[in-house]
Each structure stands twice: as structure tokens, then as C-alpha cells.
Amino acid sequence: MTHRAPFDFFTRSAFGIEPGSHIGTQLEGLASRIDLSKGQTAPLDNRSDRIVFVASGATKLVAQASEQRQQIVAFHFDGDIVSVPADGLFANSVTALRHSELLVFPAREFFDSAAGEARIARSLLERLPIALQRCRDRAVALGQGSATERLAGFLLAMSERIGRADADHCELDLPMSRKEIGESLGLTIETVSRQFGVLRELGLIKTQGRSRVTIFDRDMLSRKAGHLHQTQKTSGNPTN
Amino acid sequence: MTHRAPFDFFTRSAFGIEPGSHIGTQLEGLASRIDLSKGQTAPLDNRSDRIVFVASGATKLVAQASEQRQQIVAFHFDGDIVSVPADGLFANSVTALRHSELLVFPAREFFDSAAGEARIARSLLERLPIALQRCRDRAVALGQGSATERLAGFLLAMSERIGRADADHCELDLPMSRKEIGESLGLTIETVSRQFGVLRELGLIKTQGRSRVTIFDRDMLSRKAGHLHQTQKTSGNPTN
DNA sequence: TGGAAGCTTTGATCTAGGTCAATGAAGCTT
DNA sequence: AAGCTTCATTGACCTAGATCAAAGCTTCCA
Incomplete structure (x- = not known):
């Protein structure tokens, strides 16, 4: 059972x-x-x-x-x-x-x-195009985005999937290492780390320990991600 | 009618x-x-x-x-x-x-x-995962591939879709400009042009006019694309 | 068939991010 | 709680590809 x-x-x-x-x-x-x-x-x-x-x-x-x-x-x-x-x-x-x-x-x-x-x-026919769209968005980020844009976009995407939002800041417990973030963004571990530094110095995020991230300014982070990551309406179940 | x-x-x-x-x-x-x-x-x-x-x-x-x-x-x-x-x-x-x-x-x-x-x-449930897989392969190329690898992969992918294969060489009439190739590969027009030059000098391809490309050595081109573009078994209809 | 308009190629710099190297945390283990 | 191992950060330098600039080609239309 x-x-x-x-x-x-x-x-x-x-x-x-x-x-x-x-x-x-x-x-x-x-x-x-x-x-x-x-x-x-x-x-x-x-x-x-x-x-x-x-x-x-x-x-x-x-x-x-x-x-x-x-x-x-x-x-x-x-x-x-x-x-x-x-x-x-x-x-x-x-x-x-x-x-x-x-x-x-x-x-x-x-x-x-x-x-x-x-x-x-129906469930699959709804989910698969969403997965496809997510993949396309990633392809755009990989093809066009700077390192900062990619990390900002990544953090926003993660916050939508696994973030706990209080009032205006959002807590995030990343289950992946810097290496894995880099491998997903097409960046090296060092660049990822430096970009965390950039976002930290801009006051957009805070990091505690290895995995804990707090997003302070979602809108500004979204703008850093390339203007375009408009706070995505959570249309149905996330699928991919 | x-x-x-x-x-x-x-x-x-x-x-x-x-x-x-x-x-x-x-x-x-x-x-x-x-x-x-x-x-x-x-x-x-x-x-x-x-x-x-x-x-x-x-x-x-x-x-x-x-x-x-x-x-x-x-x-x-x-x-x-x-x-x-x-x-x-x-x-x-x-x-x-x-x-x-x-x-x-x-x-x-x-x-x-x-x-x-x-x-x-069934038709859609077969086609959509193929489209998704294509998109993922592109994302990998964009995230990891050098300019040469991306163009080589692009040419191989195109040859599978719209190429006319004779014996061992393959004629290709690209309907897109260098600018559009660049926009799809996350490269500038100049880099695309230079990479065409590289592949030409390696004797892997020939170009005639703006759109005509002849692939001489498919296997070598595949190796240039990052070893991995194994001559894809054309499983069912191309979908995306 | 001539020539303008827009592509494409080629060349000379410049820079974001990669690479190499060292230091500094976290977090396990005992 | 000490120490070890792994992961993250920081710094110095270096390349692939972007950017800027100038010719060459195609194509297309008068």
C-alpha cells in the first residue's frame, strides 16, 4: 500500500x-x-x-x-x-x-x-507545449543573454518553482551546486560565482551558506534578466 | 477546391x-x-x-x-x-x-x-516530444558549442531536413541569410561568415552564391560539430 | 546590361567570460 | 570540537567571439 x-x-x-x-x-x-x-x-x-x-x-x-x-x-x-x-x-x-x-x-x-x-x-497535450516553451525560453537565454542575465533569469525561474515568497522578498533553497548552475547556464563555476557577487552588490539578492538565496527586488532582478522575464502568470501546473 | x-x-x-x-x-x-x-x-x-x-x-x-x-x-x-x-x-x-x-x-x-x-x-504525442528533443539539442549546442561546432551542427541538421544527397556529397539550398543563421545560433553575422570560411578551408563544404552549400564530408563535419551529431536515424516525420 | 542596394567576406581591435591558481568557507566525520 | 574534504570565492591573465570598419559579391530591376 x-x-x-x-x-x-x-x-x-x-x-x-x-x-x-x-x-x-x-x-x-x-x-x-x-x-x-x-x-x-x-x-x-x-x-x-x-x-x-x-x-x-x-x-x-x-x-x-x-x-x-x-x-x-x-x-x-x-x-x-x-x-x-x-x-x-x-x-x-x-x-x-x-x-x-x-x-x-x-x-x-x-x-x-x-x-x-x-x-x-489532454493533460499531456497541455504539458508538452509548456515544456517546449520553457526549453525555447532557455535556448533564447543561452543564445542571447549575458552571464548576469542568465543567472538573474535562472534565479527568477527557480523562485517560481521552489521559492517561498514572503511579502516582497523571496526565500530560495537551491538544491543544486554552483557547478550545476553553471552547467545549466553554459557558464563556468567561477563566472556563476562572480555573477552571484554582482547581484549581491547590487542589493538584489542575499546569499547564506551554499544554497540559501533571498531575492529582495524581484522586479529589478527581472529587469537584469533582460527586461523580459515578466512575472509569469503561473498558468496551470509547472511541467518542465 | x-x-x-x-x-x-x-x-x-x-x-x-x-x-x-x-x-x-x-x-x-x-x-x-x-x-x-x-x-x-x-x-x-x-x-x-x-x-x-x-x-x-x-x-x-x-x-x-x-x-x-x-x-x-x-x-x-x-x-x-x-x-x-x-x-x-x-x-x-x-x-x-x-x-x-x-x-x-x-x-x-x-x-x-x-x-x-x-x-x-497519437500523432501529436509523437511529434511534440521530438520537437522538445530538438529544442534540447539546440540548447546544448548553444550552451556548450564553439562557433564552428554550432555552424557544423546547423548545416548537418539542415541537410537532414532539406538536403538532396547524392552519393557521398549533399547539396543544400539554404532559405535563410547569414544574419538569420547567426540569430539562430547566437552568433554574429561576421562570425558565421568566418566559420563558413573555416569549414570551406578544411574542405568539408563548398559554397556557391549566397544560399548554395555542398557538404563533402558529412562524417568529418559531424565530428567538427562535437562528435555527437551521429547521423541521426530519421525516425518518423521531422516535426520541428 | 548597368548599376544601386543589400548581402557577404575580410581585417583590426576590444571585451566578456574562460582558464589557471590560490585562498577561504561549509559541512562531514570521528 | 578538530581536522579533512569538498565547494565557493577571489584574483591575474588570456582567448574566442563581438564590434567597428571597409571592401567585394549577388541579385534584381530599370
């Missing part, structure tokens, strides 16, 4: 499906549950495509660009869907930033079931 | 739906057909989300990062689906690189119809 919890949570909250139903049972038959401790990588044989849900925790999706270089393609948190096709240019892997629970489906079978079930199809 | 052609082409070839069927009629009611001449931008009111299909032609999806800076997020060709959510960080627009025909659907209604129709749902 305890073991069922993450699965039932998903069928119900993500897709509006009752645990006992036909389709629910069918999906459950497809799912594997995976528990990852911090730093562990999900054992996805990269033969075939997988759909991964982060039931709880925080993960990074890493593309191995070469032996030396790797890029973090996205961070995922509770409830996010991670689409991991095997036929991209780079090998992708999912690694936990802290203890996380995953649900893994074989993509083809999952989509086969989903396509026939309007509620699931 | 002539006017119906692009629509019928889509319902049939993209979704396996017969023109006269119920769902076909329903979708047709949602669609607007748009003819764009070179340089024209599709008049998508950016109030609400749109799903755009490129029935024929070549288009660029542009994100306006600021008044000065814009980034080309993707190029689309015959048969591609363009998902244009309105709630990204940046305003997106679709502009024709040459004369193009578009089919435009309001996203919500389109997904509502699609979710109930397994063939359409």
Missing part, C-alpha cells in the same frame, strides 16, 4: 484518474517506481524512449555533450514530467539532486494508452 | 483522417489558412495560443528578446508543426523565409478535439 502512494498520486492528481479504474490499472502495469538518493542516476537503459515523472524530489536532466562537457538541459521538481527520447543528438540521463522518487513508463506504450484516453491525452 | 488542398493534405497525411469525416470537418472549422510571401509575418494575435502547421514553404520562429535582440528559436519546413504558446517569456512570431502556406488552429480547441481522437492524439 505504502508502495502504491506515488503512483496513485499521479493517476489522480495529474490525470484525474481513479486508482481502481481500468486505465489506471493499465498504466500501473507499465510503470516502474525508482527511488534515487542524492547523486544517483536513474538506471534508464537508453535503448528505448522513456517518460519519467518526478513524483517527489529534485532532479537534473543531463545531456552528455562529450566525455568532458555536459549540459544540464532542465531541472525537474515534484510533479514534473520528463520526456527522455533516446534518439536525440546526445545521451540524456536523469540524476537526483536530493532523494527523489520517480515513475518511469516506456514512452511508446504510455502514449498508446494515453492516446485512447482523453483525460490523459 | 483548390483552396482545400493544404487542409486535406494535413488531415490525411499527418493524422490519417479522411477529409469528409466528422473529425475532419470539425478540425476544418477551426483552421485558418494563411498565405505568406517572403518576409511576411503571420498575423497571429498573440493573445491566445496557436498551433501552426507549415503546409508548405519555410518559416522561422522568432523570439523577441528585446527591442534590439531577437533569437530564432526554430526553422520549420513543409509538414512541420509549430507550437506557439503565448505565455512564454518572450513574444514569438512566425515569419516566412520564402512563400509559405500555413494552417493555424486555436490551441485549446485543437487540443480538445485532438484529445478525443486517438489518431490525432
Whole structure:
């Protein structure tokens, strides 16, 4: 029973499906549950495509660009869907930033079931374009943004996902290291650190210890991010 | 009748739906057909989300990062689906690189119809993750790749979409300018030009006029792109 | 067919961010 | 609580690519 919890949570909250139903049972038959401790990588044989849900925790999706270089393609948190096709240019892997629970489906079978079930199809058809849009926004930031803009944008995006907002300042407990931030922004660890310094000296943020960040001036930070990160209306569930 | 052609082409070839069927009629009611001449931008009111299909032609999806800076997020060709959510960080627009025909659907209604129709749902559920993966690969290239790697990767990607392969060399007629290539790779026009020069001097490509490119050594070009652009198995329809 | 307008190439600097190197915190471990 | 290991910060310097500037090519239209 305890073991069922993450699965039932998903069928119900993500897709509006009752645990006992036909389709629910069918999906459950497809799912594997995976528990990852911090730093562990999900054992996805990269033969075939997988759909991964982060039931709880925080993960990074890493593309191995070469032996030396790797890029973090996205961070995922509770409830996010991670689409991991095997036929991209780079090998992708999912690694936990802290203890996380995953649900893994074989993509083809999952989509086969989903396509026939309007509620699931709708949920996916809403989530995937959001994930795509997030990825596009990241591509723009990587292609056009300065180091400061990228970090400012990153902090704002994170604050929307995992921030606790009081009055006008926002507390943030980053589960990723400076190295990982750099790998996701296409910057070195030193540059990330220096940019934290820049934002700190501008009085826009405060840092405490390694992971704790307080955002003082969200609007100014948004302007630093390139004017454009207008406080995004949280339209539906964050998905990617 | 002539006017119906692009629509019928889509319902049939993209979704396996017969023109006269119920769902076909329903979708047709949602669609607007748009003819764009070179340089024209599709008049998508950016109030609400749109799903755009490129029935024929070549288009660029542009994100306006600021008044000065814009980034080309993707190029689309015959048969591609363009998902244009309105709630990204940046305003997106679709502009024709040459004369193009578009089919435009309001996203919500389109997904509502699609979710109930397994063939359409499946088609979309296959296409969207591919588009997402393409975007992620681009993000990796933008985050990690040198100028040479980006251009090499770009040329390979284009050759897979619009190249005519003879024996071992591949002819390519690029519909976009150096400026547009630069805007898509996060490089300046001058750098793009210099990198063309580099690849030319390495004997990997030849250029004739502004748009004609011949790829001589695909494997070597792939290695220049960062080892990783393994000649991608053309799995299903290109989608994004 | 001539020539203007706009692309593209090439060259000479300049600079943001990378690289290398050292110091200074955090946070585990025992 | 001491000490060790790992992570983060700071500094000095150096390159890839941006910027500024000037020719060369295409293309297209009269």
C-alpha cells in the first residue's frame, strides 16, 4: 500500500484518474517506481524512449555533450514530467539532486494508452507545449543573454518553482551546486560565482551558506534578466 | 477546391483522417489558412495560443528578446508543426523565409478535439516530444558549442531536413541569410561568415552564391560539430 | 546590361567570460 | 570540537567571439 502512494498520486492528481479504474490499472502495469538518493542516476537503459515523472524530489536532466562537457538541459521538481527520447543528438540521463522518487513508463506504450484516453491525452497535450516553451525560453537565454542575465533569469525561474515568497522578498533553497548552475547556464563555476557577487552588490539578492538565496527586488532582478522575464502568470501546473 | 488542398493534405497525411469525416470537418472549422510571401509575418494575435502547421514553404520562429535582440528559436519546413504558446517569456512570431502556406488552429480547441481522437492524439504525442528533443539539442549546442561546432551542427541538421544527397556529397539550398543563421545560433553575422570560411578551408563544404552549400564530408563535419551529431536515424516525420 | 542596394567576406581591435591558481568557507566525520 | 574534504570565492591573465570598419559579391530591376 505504502508502495502504491506515488503512483496513485499521479493517476489522480495529474490525470484525474481513479486508482481502481481500468486505465489506471493499465498504466500501473507499465510503470516502474525508482527511488534515487542524492547523486544517483536513474538506471534508464537508453535503448528505448522513456517518460519519467518526478513524483517527489529534485532532479537534473543531463545531456552528455562529450566525455568532458555536459549540459544540464532542465531541472525537474515534484510533479514534473520528463520526456527522455533516446534518439536525440546526445545521451540524456536523469540524476537526483536530493532523494527523489520517480515513475518511469516506456514512452511508446504510455502514449498508446494515453492516446485512447482523453483525460490523459489532454493533460499531456497541455504539458508538452509548456515544456517546449520553457526549453525555447532557455535556448533564447543561452543564445542571447549575458552571464548576469542568465543567472538573474535562472534565479527568477527557480523562485517560481521552489521559492517561498514572503511579502516582497523571496526565500530560495537551491538544491543544486554552483557547478550545476553553471552547467545549466553554459557558464563556468567561477563566472556563476562572480555573477552571484554582482547581484549581491547590487542589493538584489542575499546569499547564506551554499544554497540559501533571498531575492529582495524581484522586479529589478527581472529587469537584469533582460527586461523580459515578466512575472509569469503561473498558468496551470509547472511541467518542465 | 483548390483552396482545400493544404487542409486535406494535413488531415490525411499527418493524422490519417479522411477529409469528409466528422473529425475532419470539425478540425476544418477551426483552421485558418494563411498565405505568406517572403518576409511576411503571420498575423497571429498573440493573445491566445496557436498551433501552426507549415503546409508548405519555410518559416522561422522568432523570439523577441528585446527591442534590439531577437533569437530564432526554430526553422520549420513543409509538414512541420509549430507550437506557439503565448505565455512564454518572450513574444514569438512566425515569419516566412520564402512563400509559405500555413494552417493555424486555436490551441485549446485543437487540443480538445485532438484529445478525443486517438489518431490525432497519437500523432501529436509523437511529434511534440521530438520537437522538445530538438529544442534540447539546440540548447546544448548553444550552451556548450564553439562557433564552428554550432555552424557544423546547423548545416548537418539542415541537410537532414532539406538536403538532396547524392552519393557521398549533399547539396543544400539554404532559405535563410547569414544574419538569420547567426540569430539562430547566437552568433554574429561576421562570425558565421568566418566559420563558413573555416569549414570551406578544411574542405568539408563548398559554397556557391549566397544560399548554395555542398557538404563533402558529412562524417568529418559531424565530428567538427562535437562528435555527437551521429547521423541521426530519421525516425518518423521531422516535426520541428 | 548597368548599376544601386543589400548581402557577404575580410581585417583590426576590444571585451566578456574562460582558464589557471590560490585562498577561504561549509559541512562531514570521528 | 578538530581536522579533512569538498565547494565557493577571489584574483591575474588570456582567448574566442563581438564590434567597428571597409571592401567585394549577388541579385534584381530599370
